[in-house]
Amino acid sequence: xxxxxxxxxxxxxPGGSLRLSxxxxxxxxxxxxxxxxxxxxxxxxxxxxxxxSDGSSTSxxxxxxxxxxxxxxxxxxxxxxxxxxxxxxxxxVYYCARDCGSSDWPGHFDLWGRGTLxxxxx
Amino acid sequence: xxxMTQSPxxxxxxxxxxxxxxxxxxxxxxxxxxxxxxxxxYQQKPGQPPKLLIYWASTRESGxxxxxxxxGSGTDFTLTISSLQAEDVxxxxxxxxxxxxxxxxxxxxxxxxx
Numbered sequence: 001x002x003x004x005x006x007x008x009x010x011x012x013x014p015g016g017s018l019r020l021s022x023x024x025x026x027x028x029x030x031x032x033x034x035x036x037x038x039x040x041x042x043x044x045x046x047x048x049x050x051x052x053s054d055g056s057s058t059s060x061x062x063x064x065x066x067x068x069x070x071x072x073x074x075x076x077x078x079x080x081x082x083x084x085x086x087x088x089x090x091x092x093v094y095y096c097a098r099d100c101g102s103s104d105w106p107g108h109f110d111l112w113g114r115g116t117l118x119x120x121x122x
Numbered sequence: 123x124x125x126m127t128q129s130p131x132x133x134x135x136x137x138x139x140x141x142x143x144x145x146x147x148x149x150x151x152x153x154x155x156x157x158x159x160x161x162x163x164y165q166q167k168p169g170q171p172p173k174l175l176i177y178w179a180s181t182r183e184s185g186x187x188x189x190x191x192x193x194g195s196g197t198d199f200t201l202t203i204s205s206l207q208a209e210d211v212x213x214x215x216x217x218x219x220x221x222x223x224x225x226x227x228x229x230x231x232x233x234x235x236x
Contacts, residue, residue, distance in 0.1 A: 108162035
């Protein structure tokens, strides 16, 4: 079955760290760009980070730049998001999503995981 | 960054009636070299992740019912549900992928049954 499964969310104190994982199955993970998108409680979708297919290029939203790091292990078919210096405003469900664009021009997101909840609170 | 603005924020439509959601981008998402609009629509039902409905502004994703259609070009786009079904209750988001990063989403439109 083609799917993405996130894990690693939980409750963390402000200033703390967390690493999210996204396990891919049913498709050739190494061929796709991947993204993290988050959704604060009751709010809309916000793009967080992206990584190209071989992991050599990444981009981050300004709100997380310098604090979050996206990475991937193609051998393990897993996407990661290392989250440091967490703030209350980072509280959200974090989704990983597959990009079905080309290597030249990233596209829309055709496969999403079910998400993992990150709560930043003391 | 391209800003995506949807209207209305919420919408209540009777079963079997037409629902129309609008999305406006702060700059054109039409790539003239291939005449494609880099615009997608997603549906998010309560407690579920987003689901791709439409891409290239008007191409339905495989398995999406044909009552869903997308139209528009340049900066103005519309998602239309021709005959609303109970299972269509959801929040709908547009997204541009013309100029990234960031991949920007609209704020969402909540669709309910009247």
